[in-house]
Amino acid sequence: MQRLRSSISIPWLAASVVIVLAIWCNSMVPGSDSSEISHGVLAMVQGFLVDLGLPASWVSNFIIRKMAHFTEYAALGVSVSVALDRHAHLDCARVLTIASTVLIAASLDEVIQLFVPGRCGQVADVLLDCMGAITGVAASSFVRRRIAKRSIS
Incomplete structure:
Protein backbone atom coordinates (compact mmCIF):
# COMPACT_ATOMS: atom_id res chain seq x y z
CA MET A 1 0.00 0.00 0.00
CA GLN A 2 2.90 2.36 0.75
CA ARG A 3 4.25 1.83 -2.78
CA LEU A 4 0.85 2.73 -4.20
CA ARG A 5 0.68 5.92 -2.11
CA SER A 6 4.18 6.99 -3.15
CA SER A 7 3.27 6.82 -6.82
CA ILE A 8 0.11 8.97 -6.64
CA SER A 9 0.16 12.16 -8.70
CA ILE A 10 -1.89 14.85 -6.98
CA PRO A 11 -2.41 17.01 -10.12
CA TRP A 12 -3.68 13.99 -12.08
CA LEU A 13 -5.82 12.94 -9.13
CA ALA A 14 -7.38 16.42 -9.15
CA ALA A 15 -7.93 16.14 -12.90
CA SER A 16 -9.66 12.79 -12.34
CA VAL A 17 -11.99 14.33 -9.77
CA VAL A 18 -12.82 17.18 -12.18
CA ILE A 19 -13.58 14.69 -14.98
CA VAL A 20 -15.84 12.62 -12.71
CA LEU A 21 -17.68 15.74 -11.55
CA ALA A 22 -18.14 16.86 -15.18
CA ILE A 23 -19.49 13.42 -16.12
CA TRP A 24 -21.90 13.41 -13.18
CA CYS A 25 -23.02 16.98 -13.94
CA ASN A 26 -23.82 15.87 -17.50
CA SER A 27 -25.87 13.03 -16.04
CA MET A 28 -27.94 15.53 -14.07
CA VAL A 29 -29.08 17.31 -17.26
CA PRO A 30 -32.74 16.44 -17.94
CA GLY A 31 -33.38 14.10 -20.86
CA SER A 32 -34.89 16.73 -23.17
CA ASP A 33 -31.93 19.09 -22.70
CA SER A 34 -29.43 16.27 -23.04
CA SER A 35 -31.10 15.17 -26.27
CA GLU A 36 -30.95 18.72 -27.61
CA ILE A 37 -27.22 18.88 -26.88
CA SER A 38 -26.50 15.55 -28.55
CA HIS A 39 -28.58 16.50 -31.60
CA GLY A 40 -26.48 19.67 -31.86
CA VAL A 41 -23.29 17.59 -31.79
CA LEU A 42 -24.82 15.23 -34.35
CA ALA A 43 -25.50 18.14 -36.73
CA MET A 44 -21.91 19.37 -36.34
CA VAL A 45 -20.41 15.92 -36.96
CA GLN A 46 -22.62 15.29 -39.99
CA GLY A 47 -21.81 18.76 -41.35
CA PHE A 48 -18.10 18.12 -40.89
CA LEU A 49 -18.32 14.79 -42.73
CA ALA A 88 3.55 3.18 -15.45
CA HIS A 89 4.29 0.14 -13.28
CA LEU A 90 0.92 -1.56 -13.49
CA ASP A 91 0.80 -4.24 -10.82
CA CYS A 92 -2.19 -6.11 -9.41
CA ALA A 93 -2.93 -3.57 -6.65
CA ARG A 94 -2.85 -0.63 -9.07
CA VAL A 95 -4.97 -2.38 -11.68
CA LEU A 96 -7.58 -3.28 -9.05
CA THR A 97 -7.58 0.26 -7.66
CA ILE A 98 -7.95 1.82 -11.11
CA ALA A 99 -10.66 -0.67 -12.14
CA SER A 100 -12.59 -0.19 -8.90
CA THR A 101 -12.42 3.59 -9.20
CA VAL A 102 -13.76 3.59 -12.73
CA LEU A 103 -16.44 0.98 -12.04
CA ILE A 104 -17.72 2.93 -9.04
CA ALA A 105 -17.74 6.20 -11.01
CA ALA A 106 -19.59 4.59 -13.94
CA SER A 107 -22.10 2.84 -11.69
CA LEU A 108 -22.85 6.01 -9.74
CA ASP A 109 -23.19 7.88 -13.03
CA GLU A 110 -25.99 5.56 -14.11
CA VAL A 111 -27.63 5.65 -10.66
CA ILE A 112 -27.70 9.46 -10.85
CA GLN A 113 -29.59 9.20 -14.13
CA LEU A 114 -32.32 7.14 -12.47
CA PHE A 115 -33.38 10.27 -10.58
CA VAL A 116 -33.26 12.73 -13.49
CA PRO A 117 -36.42 13.37 -15.53
CA GLY A 118 -36.21 11.84 -18.99
CA ARG A 119 -33.05 9.87 -18.21
CA CYS A 120 -32.51 6.22 -17.33
CA GLY A 121 -29.56 4.31 -15.96
CA GLN A 122 -28.37 1.41 -18.07
CA VAL A 123 -26.05 -1.47 -17.22
CA ALA A 124 -24.95 -1.48 -20.88
CA ASP A 125 -23.67 2.07 -20.41
CA VAL A 126 -21.62 1.00 -17.39
CA LEU A 127 -20.02 -1.69 -19.57
CA LEU A 128 -19.40 0.83 -22.37
CA ASP A 129 -17.91 3.27 -19.85
CA CYS A 130 -15.59 0.57 -18.53
CA MET A 131 -14.49 -0.31 -22.08
CA GLY A 132 -13.67 3.36 -22.66
CA ALA A 133 -11.71 3.46 -19.41
CA ILE A 134 -9.81 0.28 -20.30
CA THR A 135 -8.89 1.86 -23.63
CA GLY A 136 -7.69 5.01 -21.85
CA VAL A 137 -5.63 3.04 -19.32
CA ALA A 138 -4.07 0.88 -22.03
CA ALA A 139 -3.26 3.87 -24.27
CA SER A 140 -1.82 5.80 -21.34
CA SER A 141 0.35 2.89 -20.22
CA PHE A 142 1.56 2.24 -23.76
CA VAL A 143 2.50 5.88 -24.40
CA ARG A 144 4.17 6.35 -21.01
CA ARG A 145 6.22 3.18 -21.42
CA ARG A 146 7.32 4.22 -24.91
CA ILE A 147 8.37 7.62 -23.57
CA ALA A 148 10.28 5.97 -20.71
CA LYS A 149 12.11 3.65 -23.14
CA ARG A 150 13.12 6.60 -25.32
CA SER A 151 14.42 8.60 -22.38
CA ILE A 152 16.56 5.63 -21.29
CA SER A 153 18.08 5.22 -24.77
Whole structure:
Protein backbone atom coordinates (compact mmCIF):
# COMPACT_ATOMS: atom_id res chain seq x y z
CA MET A 1 0.00 0.00 0.00
CA GLN A 2 2.90 2.36 0.75
CA ARG A 3 4.25 1.83 -2.78
CA LEU A 4 0.85 2.73 -4.20
CA ARG A 5 0.68 5.92 -2.11
CA SER A 6 4.18 6.99 -3.15
CA SER A 7 3.27 6.82 -6.82
CA ILE A 8 0.11 8.97 -6.64
CA SER A 9 0.16 12.16 -8.70
CA ILE A 10 -1.89 14.85 -6.98
CA PRO A 11 -2.41 17.01 -10.12
CA TRP A 12 -3.68 13.99 -12.08
CA LEU A 13 -5.82 12.94 -9.13
CA ALA A 14 -7.38 16.42 -9.15
CA ALA A 15 -7.93 16.14 -12.90
CA SER A 16 -9.66 12.79 -12.34
CA VAL A 17 -11.99 14.33 -9.77
CA VAL A 18 -12.82 17.18 -12.18
CA ILE A 19 -13.58 14.69 -14.98
CA VAL A 20 -15.84 12.62 -12.71
CA LEU A 21 -17.68 15.74 -11.55
CA ALA A 22 -18.14 16.86 -15.18
CA ILE A 23 -19.49 13.42 -16.12
CA TRP A 24 -21.90 13.41 -13.18
CA CYS A 25 -23.02 16.98 -13.94
CA ASN A 26 -23.82 15.87 -17.50
CA SER A 27 -25.87 13.03 -16.04
CA MET A 28 -27.94 15.53 -14.07
CA VAL A 29 -29.08 17.31 -17.26
CA PRO A 30 -32.74 16.44 -17.94
CA GLY A 31 -33.38 14.10 -20.86
CA SER A 32 -34.89 16.73 -23.17
CA ASP A 33 -31.93 19.09 -22.70
CA SER A 34 -29.43 16.27 -23.04
CA SER A 35 -31.10 15.17 -26.27
CA GLU A 36 -30.95 18.72 -27.61
CA ILE A 37 -27.22 18.88 -26.88
CA SER A 38 -26.50 15.55 -28.55
CA HIS A 39 -28.58 16.50 -31.60
CA GLY A 40 -26.48 19.67 -31.86
CA VAL A 41 -23.29 17.59 -31.79
CA LEU A 42 -24.82 15.23 -34.35
CA ALA A 43 -25.50 18.14 -36.73
CA MET A 44 -21.91 19.37 -36.34
CA VAL A 45 -20.41 15.92 -36.96
CA GLN A 46 -22.62 15.29 -39.99
CA GLY A 47 -21.81 18.76 -41.35
CA PHE A 48 -18.10 18.12 -40.89
CA LEU A 49 -18.32 14.79 -42.73
CA VAL A 50 -20.30 16.37 -45.58
CA ASP A 51 -17.70 19.14 -45.86
CA LEU A 52 -15.05 16.45 -46.24
CA GLY A 53 -17.12 14.79 -48.98
CA LEU A 54 -17.83 11.75 -46.82
CA PRO A 55 -21.17 10.05 -46.19
CA ALA A 56 -22.80 11.36 -43.03
CA SER A 57 -26.21 9.71 -42.81
CA TRP A 58 -24.81 6.71 -40.93
CA VAL A 59 -23.98 8.89 -37.91
CA SER A 60 -26.95 8.85 -35.56
CA ASN A 61 -27.87 10.39 -32.24
CA PHE A 62 -27.42 6.94 -30.68
CA ILE A 63 -23.83 6.74 -31.97
CA ILE A 64 -23.06 10.27 -30.75
CA ARG A 65 -24.39 9.50 -27.26
CA LYS A 66 -22.50 6.20 -26.99
CA MET A 67 -19.29 7.76 -28.30
CA ALA A 68 -19.66 10.46 -25.63
CA HIS A 69 -19.81 7.74 -22.95
CA PHE A 70 -16.79 5.95 -24.38
CA THR A 71 -14.73 9.13 -24.84
CA GLU A 72 -15.37 10.68 -21.43
CA TYR A 73 -14.48 7.43 -19.70
CA ALA A 74 -11.39 6.96 -21.89
CA ALA A 75 -10.28 10.38 -20.61
CA LEU A 76 -11.08 9.28 -17.07
CA GLY A 77 -9.10 6.06 -17.62
CA VAL A 78 -6.07 8.08 -18.71
CA SER A 79 -6.27 10.49 -15.79
CA VAL A 80 -6.92 7.82 -13.14
CA SER A 81 -4.14 5.58 -14.45
CA VAL A 82 -1.61 8.42 -14.41
CA ALA A 83 -2.90 9.63 -11.03
CA LEU A 84 -2.56 6.22 -9.38
CA ASP A 85 0.37 4.87 -11.41
CA ARG A 86 2.47 7.82 -12.54
CA HIS A 87 5.49 5.61 -13.23
CA ALA A 88 3.55 3.18 -15.45
CA HIS A 89 4.29 0.14 -13.28
CA LEU A 90 0.92 -1.56 -13.49
CA ASP A 91 0.80 -4.24 -10.82
CA CYS A 92 -2.19 -6.11 -9.41
CA ALA A 93 -2.93 -3.57 -6.65
CA ARG A 94 -2.85 -0.63 -9.07
CA VAL A 95 -4.97 -2.38 -11.68
CA LEU A 96 -7.58 -3.28 -9.05
CA THR A 97 -7.58 0.26 -7.66
CA ILE A 98 -7.95 1.82 -11.11
CA ALA A 99 -10.66 -0.67 -12.14
CA SER A 100 -12.59 -0.19 -8.90
CA THR A 101 -12.42 3.59 -9.20
CA VAL A 102 -13.76 3.59 -12.73
CA LEU A 103 -16.44 0.98 -12.04
CA ILE A 104 -17.72 2.93 -9.04
CA ALA A 105 -17.74 6.20 -11.01
CA ALA A 106 -19.59 4.59 -13.94
CA SER A 107 -22.10 2.84 -11.69
CA LEU A 108 -22.85 6.01 -9.74
CA ASP A 109 -23.19 7.88 -13.03
CA GLU A 110 -25.99 5.56 -14.11
CA VAL A 111 -27.63 5.65 -10.66
CA ILE A 112 -27.70 9.46 -10.85
CA GLN A 113 -29.59 9.20 -14.13
CA LEU A 114 -32.32 7.14 -12.47
CA PHE A 115 -33.38 10.27 -10.58
CA VAL A 116 -33.26 12.73 -13.49
CA PRO A 117 -36.42 13.37 -15.53
CA GLY A 118 -36.21 11.84 -18.99
CA ARG A 119 -33.05 9.87 -18.21
CA CYS A 120 -32.51 6.22 -17.33
CA GLY A 121 -29.56 4.31 -15.96
CA GLN A 122 -28.37 1.41 -18.07
CA VAL A 123 -26.05 -1.47 -17.22
CA ALA A 124 -24.95 -1.48 -20.88
CA ASP A 125 -23.67 2.07 -20.41
CA VAL A 126 -21.62 1.00 -17.39
CA LEU A 127 -20.02 -1.69 -19.57
CA LEU A 128 -19.40 0.83 -22.37
CA ASP A 129 -17.91 3.27 -19.85
CA CYS A 130 -15.59 0.57 -18.53
CA MET A 131 -14.49 -0.31 -22.08
CA GLY A 132 -13.67 3.36 -22.66
CA ALA A 133 -11.71 3.46 -19.41
CA ILE A 134 -9.81 0.28 -20.30
CA THR A 135 -8.89 1.86 -23.63
CA GLY A 136 -7.69 5.01 -21.85
CA VAL A 137 -5.63 3.04 -19.32
CA ALA A 138 -4.07 0.88 -22.03
CA ALA A 139 -3.26 3.87 -24.27
CA SER A 140 -1.82 5.80 -21.34
CA SER A 141 0.35 2.89 -20.22
CA PHE A 142 1.56 2.24 -23.76
CA VAL A 143 2.50 5.88 -24.40
CA ARG A 144 4.17 6.35 -21.01
CA ARG A 145 6.22 3.18 -21.42
CA ARG A 146 7.32 4.22 -24.91
CA ILE A 147 8.37 7.62 -23.57
CA ALA A 148 10.28 5.97 -20.71
CA LYS A 149 12.11 3.65 -23.14
CA ARG A 150 13.12 6.60 -25.32
CA SER A 151 14.42 8.60 -22.38
CA ILE A 152 16.56 5.63 -21.29
CA SER A 153 18.08 5.22 -24.77
